[in-house]
Every structure is written in C-alpha cells, then in structure tokens.
Amino acid sequence: MISLLSTKSLTETQRQLLAEAGLSVVEQEFIRVQLLPVPPFEWQHNLLFTSQQAVKSVVAQKSIAHPENHTVFCVGEKTKAALETAGFIVKASFESAETMAHFLINSDEDHFDFFCGNRRLDTLPTRLIQKGKNLREIVVYSTENQAQKIETPIDGVLFFSPSGVESFLEKNTLETQPCFCIGSTTAAALHGITQNIYIAPTPTVEATLQLSIDYFKR
Template sequence: MAQPIRILSTKKLLVNQKQFLLNANITVVEADFIAIHNKQVSIDNVHENLIFTSQNSVTSVLENLKSTETLALLKQKNVFCVGIKTKQLLEENGFSVIAYTGYAADLAEIITLIYHKEQFTFFSGNLRRNTLPEALKNAGIVFNEIEVYETVLTPQKINATFDGILFFSPSGVESFLKDNKINNQMCFCIGTTTANALEKYTKNIIIAHQPTVENVIIQCINEYK
C-alpha cells in the first residue's frame, strides 16, 4: 500500500479544510508560523472611502470599536477591499463594498483609474506591502493610513519530512525559513506575493487560482491525485 502524502500547513486549518486533505489520503501537520495581535487605536480623521486588504484588519476594527457610534459611522462609508473572504466578512457586518479584487495591485489600479478624485483611509497591518499606498501616493490621491493590527513571526523548527508545504503569506514564508529549509518539497501558495517570497529558495511552486485557503488545498489535492 502506498504511503500517504505528508503535508505541512504553515497555519492551522479549519476542521472542514483539514478534512478535504484527509479525504484525499493526505496526512496534515499544522503549525501557526505567524500570530496576529489586534491594536487598540484611535480611529478618527477617517475619509469617506475605506480600504481593507485583509480579514485581519476588518476583525481588528470590529473588535476595537464593537457597537460604538464610530463603527456605525464607518458602516455608512464606501469600502474597497482585497479578497473575497474579506468582502464577505465586511458585508456580514453591515459594510457596503464598492469594489474588491484578489490582489492589492489590482485594487490600486481600479482606485487610481476610476476613483482618483476620492479620499481614502487605509486600515493596515505592520507588515503590509507598499504596493497600494505607493500607487495612491504616485497618483496624487488623498489618503491616510491607520495601523490596526500587528503580525508577529512565530518561527519553530519542524523535524519531520514532508512532500509539500502550504503557505498563506510572505510573513509565513519568512517565519518558516528562520528555522527550516526547503529542499524538494512542493510549495503551494495562496497568491503571487507569497510565491515571490519563495522564489529565491525553490522553483517548486504552485499558486492557487484564487487567493483563498480552500483553493490552496484544492491545488494540493490535484497535484497528488
């Protein structure tokens, strides 16, 4: 009987997500290589359009403001976001999403081409990429930035061997590589930015067709059918 494929996920999966892999005879080991800490910040001087590039920023704002008047005011503003899961979380909590894309670069293009006369507030994390703010600045768009969460690397040594590794962010890649090496494992990435963080270390990269955890898992299952 063939040995089951062994996969390392660099973040802990939901039960149903893990089950997809188990049903495909893929053994999964999980470990969180980053931790998210929400920041208590003053959210004032907010423009009429809001930008969220991750679910983490949405969660932090919701937790920070809870049922305050400020949160109610935010929900009256137009929202631009990155990621279908981010969009769903926003809409589930009463926000109106005007535009969303899979990547920050695409959102920047939409804003600079169509909404360049508008003013924006960008809710971000400490390790956010420069792609979006640089594009807004270069286009002369008025915006401010409020850092609402912090990503902390939580590196750990993994002694077991794996056929593949699931990566979900550039910071997850950085954290993994602090105490581990990539040899011949296939690396499954949630998007191009995460894949770019791996390019110096391996050519064995498969990028999800959609930037979701589920699609990373689908690509993994398809690879080992």
C-alpha cells in the first residue's frame, strides 16, 4: 500500500478520504503553534488575515468587540469561513498573499491592520509599504519547528506551510518522493531541494490530499 507522510495532523474525514483511495498516512506535527496576547489597540477599519491561526487567536481572545464594523480581506476559503463564523464581513478572499497584495495596492484603501505570525512572509507587508500604504502588523501567534526523524518508509510527503518544510528537512532528506504542497509559497520552500513538487489547485488540505490521490492513481 502507498504510504504518505502528512506534516500536520489530519481530521478523521481527511484520513477517510485517503483511506477510500487506498492510501495510508503517517501523521506528524512538524511545527508547534502558540497563540499570543493581542494588544488592546484601536483597530483600523480594514483588517488583513493570511492564516487560520491568526483568526483563531483574535477570536479566542475576543480582541475585536464589534467585528461587523470592520471590512476584512483574507487568504484562503477556510480562513474566510472562520472569519464569517465569528461575525466578520469578508469583502474579498484570495488564493495567496501575492494576489491579495496586488488587489490592495490598486484599491482606494490606505490603512490596514495585518494579523500575522512571527514567521510571516514578507510578500504582503513589502508590497503594500512600497506603494505607500499604511500597514500595522500585529503578531498574534508564534510557530516553532518541531523536527522529527521519520524512520518509516514513505512514498510521498504532504506539506502545508514553508515552516513545515523547513522543520521536516532538519532531520530528513528527500529522494525521489513526490511532494504535495498546499500552495506556491510552501512549494517555494522546496526549490533547490527537489524537482518533484506538485501544488494543489486551491489552497486547502482537501485539495492537497486529492492531488496526492490523483498522482498515485495515474
């Protein structure tokens, strides 16, 4: 049986998706996430989120008293769903920080609060600031590597973040195994390491799993 390594824990539904396709999966958490205290600022009208973890931190701490009074831009459909569940109004969602940056620099909006992690990529802040936009970053969670040596033979690897790639490579190497990535920024972390990179058509865990299923069904 084909065996995959998932660099994060999956839900039972996600495991079932692989099992029904005849694939087994080994799950290991390669990064550890810690929610950080959110300072009591007076928030801008426009809020930016590029990860579900940032949403989780803000919502858990009830940092924004009236979410319906703000306009939100985010990356990812699941991030959007989490925001809307919490009462935020999502004006637009995007597949990547790059596409969100392109949209915002061409908009009439000039002031933004960006909720992010301690290892956020430079893409969004750099592009907005270069174009004269006013951006305040609020770090609401931290991630740290939780590297582990994988002894079990694996036929493919599922990656869900650049940090996960970095942590995996601390104690493991890639040979000819295909690497299935949730998005282009995660895939970029593998450049120069392997050419066997496959990117999900949409940045969701389910799409990444389906990508691996389709690959091994060929």
